[in-house]
Amino acid sequence: MKSKTTYREVLKWASSFLETCKREPIAAEILLRERLNWSKTDIMLHLNEEMPSDVKHQLLQDVSNHGSGIPIQQLLGYCWFYDRKFKVTKDTLIPRPETEEIVDIFLKSTSTEQEKTVLDIGTGTGIIAITLKKERPLYEVTATDISSKALEVAQENATTLEADVRFLEGDLTNPVKTETFDVILSNPPYISNDEISYMDESVLHYEPHLALFAENNGLAMYQRLAKELPAILNPGGEIVLEIGFKQGEKVQKLFQEAFPLAEVTIKKDMSGNERLIQVKAK
Incomplete structure (x- = not known):
């Protein structure tokens, strides 16, 4: 993945990765929203912006862990x-x-x-x-x-x-x-x-x-x-x-x-x- 990427590009890659791991692709967006305390509207507003490196690093780490089987709730430490x-x-x-x-x-x-x-x-x-x-x-x-x-x-x-x-x-x-x-x-x-x-x-x-x-x-x-x-x-x-x-x-x-x-x-x-x-x- 290139060093400078938008929210849209990172989410697209992360969703595809989860799908190959037989996980729900939507989990990538859920993890991002929860980490940033964003709504779905917030995601839409930022899709074409560059994702900060620290945010991207956290998301890729979360997606990798979830792909290996760790539930979203345990990654976050909470559930709703x-x-x-x-x-x-x-x-x-x-x-x-x-x-x-x-x-x-x-x-x-x-x-x-x-x-x-x-x-x-x-x-x-x-x-x-x-x-x-x-x-x-x-x-x-x-x-x-x-x-x-x-x-x-x-x-x-x-x-x-x-x-x-x-x-x-x-x-x-x-x-x-x-x-x-x-x-x-x-x-x-x-x-x-x-x-x-x-x-x-x-x-x-x-x-x-x-x-x-x-x-x-x-x-x-x-x-x-x-x-x-x-x-x-x-x-x-x-x-x-x-x-x-x-x-x-x-x-x-x-x-x-x-x-x-x-x-x-x-x-x-x-x-x-x-x-x-x-x-x-x-």
């Missing part, structure tokens, strides 16, 4: 979720757009005037717990995780975003066995170990397996939650669980058996995939 910036590290699962859909579905069914006790199981970066507290300030929010390193990140995110969330270390519901809640949410590990060979290498190498994979064809955590949650859900309470797109009927059956009188429904995401189990107890 519900229009807020959350720190991410190798010790936390990178939040997916599907999880944002789930939070959105839940929030649209609630009122800002309601007071509820809420539990987020397996909080990771704290995105669900913190988002709920910011969007529903009257909620009393508790979040658990088995990973102390993940909880450190979650607590840092809560402090940065000024969200009053209680974080507890422990396996699933163990830290809150003597408490009860109006709402329980969780995005537990649900990928079967048999699916490892089909996973993107960037996920396998750069995200914690503890937060991804589960035994019993990916159902182990749901089986445990179905046994544990009846004891800590208040009458008339609600459970919201993210699921794998092929797990709907099996997880629905587990929770219908655990809550015989409850309304247990499967909800789909914007792509039409089964993505959510909602339990509304009597």
Whole structure:
């Protein structure tokens, strides 16, 4: 690449490079925008200008690293979720757009005037717990995780975003066995170990397996939650669980058996995939 190049030329090269690495070409523009804190409009306005050498060096380094498999969020050290910036590290699962859909579905069914006790199981970066507290300030929010390193990140995110969330270390519901809640949410590990060979290498190498994979064809955590949650859900309470797109009927059956009188429904995401189990107890 010649020493003096425009934003347009560098982005064109970077996008083509990522495509040869089987990465999304648009990642080059995303990385540039995030590094410069620019909008898409800013990019358009500067396309024909010469890219400064330090900016070009950073972009080429980012593109090379992403081409080798490092996720964009880990290169940047953060991700966006519900229009807020959350720190991410190798010790936390990178939040997916599907999880944002789930939070959105839940929030649209609630009122800002309601007071509820809420539990987020397996909080990771704290995105669900913190988002709920910011969007529903009257909620009393508790979040658990088995990973102390993940909880450190979650607590840092809560402090940065000024969200009053209680974080507890422990396996699933163990830290809150003597408490009860109006709402329980969780995005537990649900990928079967048999699916490892089909996973993107960037996920396998750069995200914690503890937060991804589960035994019993990916159902182990749901089986445990179905046994544990009846004891800590208040009458008339609600459970919201993210699921794998092929797990709907099996997880629905587990929770219908655990809550015989409850309304247990499967909800789909914007792509039409089964993505959510909602339990509304009597």
